Amino acid sequence: MCILFIAQQKHPRYPLIIAANRDEFYARPTAPAAFWNDNTSILAGRDLEANGTWMGVTRKGKIAAITNVRAPSEVRTDATSRGELVTNWLKDDRAQVTGHLTEKLTEQLTEQLTDQSTDQYLQQLKDTRHHYNGYNLVFGSASALHVYNNVNNSVHPIQQGVFGLSNADIVTPWPKVTQGVTSLNKYVLQHDTINTEDLFALLRNEDRADDQHLPSTGIGYEWEKALSSIFINIPSYGTRTSTILLVDSNGELSFKERTFTEKGETTQTREFSFKI
Template sequence: MCLITFAYHAHPNYKLVVAANRDELYGRPASLADFWADYPEVLAGRDLEKMGTWMGVTKAGRFAALTNYRDPFSENPNAISRGELVSQFLCGTMDPEIYLQSVKMHAQDYNGFNLIIGDTETLYYFSNREGEIRKLEPGIYGLSNALLDTPWPKVEKSKARLKGCLEGKERIEEDCLFELLADEDKAPKDQLPDTGIDEELEHLLSSPFISSPKYGTRTSTLVTVDTKGHLTFAERTYQPEQNERTYAFDIVAQKEIDIKR
């Protein structure tokens, strides 16, 4: 993902509301979001090049999402695929904080990343460009290709629009969330961050929804978990072909999943 905005215990009827865009080369092969054949409790898209993923959930209410940290001067072509950080958490049962402690021990084996993981009780953030495991408090957050809540224009705009989608609403309207993700307005050039790339490319990447001939927003994904434990996963795919799908289920205890294996 290259834009994730989320509300954690910031609405009386929802534990978690996530709106996220995945930006990637159109030619990189990936499967649409679905329950995985080899791990039937995992719901996510899948990168068919490295077999990891960028965002997903499980029937037990585990959640994980990843963005790359933009740092073109320190990219290691031989680094481990960052998508493994999401898939390994979703496919396992390790406590989120303990999992991040294990990730931290070999975090420099990966190129720069931001990782958000949690379960039905907690939510955590970790970046190997910061090095601190952070247990998140209730609030509205935004993440792109810098550290959590770095005030890039599209992050600030998306957080404000997410807040607007929540305020005064008993139930979350998916259209409101998809609209904030579909915003193609670019930031003024004098407000662009300096991440070490060409200014024109920085400008292209400054909108929540990115469109260019070979690279851009391929999917927009929503995840909501209400206070009764009902999870909804809705996704719109734009590239390389259009698709829309929604999954909804009640979260079950991990031990019930283990019994069925």
């Protein structure tokens, strides 16, 4: 995942909205979003090279997504694949409560265990931060998300507002991040009903940043320019998928994934919905 936008508690009908693009080399083998055969609770696409994923959810409402931190001079070839960090969070169901309990007691226990599980996983991330190349990991549930950055060992709660995250930390205002945050914030404030096609259009923005606003990450001008748009389509590399995740006020989760060819043409849109 190379860019994502999150609207948390900004829309009266949809307390959580996530719109995200995964940018990757076209040659890297990938499976589209589906419930996994080896863990039927997980809904996600799959990186068939390292067997992890870039973004996913579970039937019980756990959510995770990852973006790489762009720092070519610090990349290690022996680092562990970052996609497993998403998978590990989704596989860990310690935060879930099942059984014949009263609704109020279930809610109380779930909240306590979710906090405990989040703290425990965050400690794991800190303990293993040097095993991976730079990343931002969004993880949690529909009601409580956090972003952990292993480069500066920082964690930021995603509270009420609209947030954007790309290949720097969450407080770095890259032009395409600012552009997407502004567009999503304006959209949720002006629309009573969320149309996923409008969100896909937001993710399809190919406007590149002006030269004076380009970030400097050590990859040279041509690459900085080519990667400065929300949607990327260049030879050998580009936006492979766009994903929209909505959770409404009744706990209904909607997950839509759209995939693209090397020419930026849509190949398919896969849709899933279930109650969490």
